[in-house]
Amino acid sequence: MSKKHPIISVTGSSGAGTSTVKHTFDQIFRREGVKAVSIEGDAFHRFNRADMKAELDRRYAAGDATFSHFSYEANELKELERVFRDYGETGRGRTRTYVHDDAEAARTGVAPGNFTDWRDFDSDSHLLFYEGLHGAVVNSEVNIAALADLKIGVVPVINLEWIQKIHRDRATRGYTTEAVTDVILRRMHAYVHCIVPQFSQTDINFQRVPVVDTSNPFIARWIPTADESVVVIRFRNPRGIDFPYLTSMIHGSWMSRANSIVVPGNKLDLAMQLILTPLIERLVRESKVA
Numbered sequence: 001m002s003k004k005h006p007i008i009s010v011t012g013s014s015g016a017g018t019s020t021v022k023h024t025f026d027q028i029f030r031r032e033g034v035k036a037v038s039i040e041g042d043a044f045h046r047f048n049r050a051d052m053k054a055e056l057d058r059r060y061a062a063g064d065a066t067f068s069h070f071s072y073e074a075n076e077l078k079e080l081e082r083v084f085r086d087y088g089e090t091g092r093g094r095t096r097t098y099v100h101d102d103a104e105a106a107r108t109g110v111a112p113g114n115f116t117d118w119r120d121f122d123s124d125s126h127l128l129f130y131e132g133l134h135g136a137v138v139n140s141e142v143n144i145a146a147l148a149d150l151k152i153g154v155v156p157v158i159n160l161e162w163i164q165k166i167h168r169d170r171a172t173r174g175y176t177t178e179a180v181t182d183v184i185l186r187r188m189h190a191y192v193h194c195i196v197p198q199f200s201q202t203d204i205n206f207q208r209v210p211v212v213d214t215s216n217p218f219i220a221r222w223i224p225t226a227d228e229s230v231v232v233i234r235f236r237n238p239r240g241i242d243f244p245y246l247t248s249m250i251h252g253s254w255m256s257r258a259n260s261i262v263v264p265g266n267k268l269d270l271a272m273q274l275i276l277t278p279l280i281e282r283l284v285r286e287s288k289v290a
């Protein structure tokens with residue numbers, strides 16, 4: 001935690017929607033005049049695509065079928081922790097980009113499946129914004145959760161998460177449904193052991209729930225739309241959250257528990273703006289005082 005150089009961490013599995021949520025944060029940053037440095041979790045993968053495949057094959061041959069991008073050991077989590085700590089102390093740090101597809105390759109000049117070089121952050125930011133798989137990890141080696149000032153979980157119910165991943169990986173990353181299904185299966189062990197525990201560390205979880213039948217996610221023709229879903233928003237510590245204000249401003253919302261509200265899917269952006277803007281504003285105000 002750093003009052004002077006705050007860190008916002010948005011954590012979700014692959015396909016959960018963390019990149020989509022980043023757009024909402026970017027709108028708030030722009031409107032509030034907040035200068036944020038953004039980093040992606042994929043920058044902290046340990047291997048490029050070819051080396052990851054070799055490592056997977058090697059481990060599989062040795063009888064380990066649990067290794068995947070979700071595993072702690074497939075990522076440079078100590079480096080991520082160091083970047084969080086350095087930023088909190090000095091406002092400085094570095095990142096790189098894992099290039100997924102041709103569009104990113106054209107932008108970065110690096111072939112898909114590889115990393116760009118590391119680059120330093122701009123030195124005059126108000127806060128650091130992380131979006132990726134491991135933004136709230138606590139294990140025997142690292143405590144990334146302790147270094148982030150505001151931790152957000154993006155967690156669609158699992159059928160919907162799979163549909164989102166399958167459609168995104170097919171549409172923009174060139175994979176087949178069968179290839180994505182294999183990846184989902186291979187990652188299940190680490191999903192349970194490395195990804196899910198983080199959602200008990202997060203301050204607020206946004207869980208999109210479809211209200212259409214997704215019982216066979218592998219044949220869904222499209223991703224359920226905002227109108228075909230609701231979002232459960234759960235606050236780890238509801239003290240200080242003005243629920244009557246939120247439920248009166250967000251048409252069609254209601255409280256489902258003392259620390260949770262449910263909003264129509266098409267009100268997610270509005271709900272995020274109403275909930276997050278004061279929290280971001282407070283982080284920046286306190287950092288200026290510090």
Ligand SMILES: Nc1ncnc2c1ncn2[C@@H]1O[C@H](COP(=O)(O)OP(=O)(O)OP(=O)(O)O)[C@@H](O)[C@H]1O
Nearest residue numbers: 012013014015016017018019020164168223225226
């Ligand atoms: N609220 C939403 N409503 C409708 N579609 C959504 C929503 N959130 C995400 N999606 C869709 O789900 C897919 C995955 O979302 P996104 O790319 O944001 O995931 P991600 O968590 O960033 O994945 P990765 O970490 O693998 O890059 C995209 O096609 C996106 O348009």
Ligand SMILES: O=C(CO)[C@H](O)[C@H](O)COP(=O)(O)O
Nearest residue numbers: 014042049069100113133173
């Ligand atoms: O989204 C992911 C993790 O968040 C990707 O699956 C991971 O980055 C590997 O990417 P690729 O399959 O393009 O090599």
